[in-house]
Amino acid sequence: MNLTQKIKALTPDHILSVYSGKDGKCCCGCSGKYSYHPKHQAEQSKRNGYEVTANLNMVKRVLELLKTQEADAVDELSEDQLTFVIGGRLYMVMLAEQPEEEPPPSTMYAYELAKALMGEVGSWRDDEPVDLEGTIQQAEELVEYLKGFRS
Numbered sequence: 490m491n492l493t494q495k496i497k498a499l500t501p502d503h504i505l506s507v508y509s510g511k512d513g514k515c516c517c518g519c520s521g522k523y524s525y526h527p528k529h530q531a532e533q534s535k536r537n538g539y540e541v542t543a544n545l546n547m548v549k550r551v552l553e554l555l556k557t558q559e560a561d562a563v564d565e566l567s568e569d570q571l572t573f574v575i576g577g578r579l580y581m582v583m584l585a586e587q588p589e590e591e592p593p594p595s596t597m598y599a600y601e602l603a604k605a606l607m608g609e610v611g612s613w614r615d616d617e618p619v620d621l622e623g624t625i626q627q628a629e630e631l632v633e634y635l636k637g638f639r640s
């Protein structure tokens with residue numbers, strides 16, 4: 490995914506916090522303001538040791554501004570931090586860690602069947618790598634496959 494696609498796919502739910510402040514000034518909060526997505530407010534306050542400000546409207550507004558920017562006007566400071574400047578104002582968008590995607594149900598079912606047949610994953614013979622996430626979607630197919638490895 491390139492930066493343009495990444496920005497396009499962002500929703501407020503992906504965002505930990507946003508910053509809006511004077512460009513070229515200190516970013517500690519003395520020349521601008523950090524606003525957190527409400528769902529991260531409590532945890533972040535605990536982490537910081539002081540109460541952070543939740544403001545979903547601000548999160549949405551800065552995200553909308555980000556989406557108006559051409560990708561080459563956006564600085565990707567790191568994978569989870571984007572900045573851009575509009576008219577002397579510096580904006581930052583900090584992305585939240587995304588929860589891992591659940592495996593598709595058929596894979597989960599296959600996994601349960603495999604466990605019933607083979608025991609816990611750690612006890613499987615490990616000289617033959619078994620890919621539960623990727624190539625094998627069908628439970629029966631997987632079970633047949635695993636029978637071949639039963640020691």
Ligand SMILES: [Zn+2]
Nearest residue numbers: 515517518519
């Ligand atoms: Zn400062």
